[in-house]
Amino acid sequence: MTYTATISSKGQITLPIELRKKLELSKKVHIDVDVKTGKATLSKPPSMADAWAILDAPSEPERLSEREQLLADHFSKEDLRTRGY
Secondary structure (H helix, E strand, C coil), rough: CCCCCEECCCCECCCCCCHHHCCCCCCCCCCCCEEECCCEEEEEECCCCHHHHHHHCCCCCCCHHHHHHHHHHHHHHHHHHHHHC
């Protein structure tokens, strides 16, 4: 289905409500625009769930070695001190 959008004098694009509902777009949501051969294609960016699926994230975080954990603890405490916490 083809929808018609309106461009305001400020360059803002208004998408029809039917299209916003179909793409589940709400206020302040960014959309991707792909321009090829004089045509623009709008799409909803991937959600965090999509990003995790792409990355194939492990179900459990990787365990740090004892040395790595000591360094991480030290630097996180140092960071909190420098920020005044």
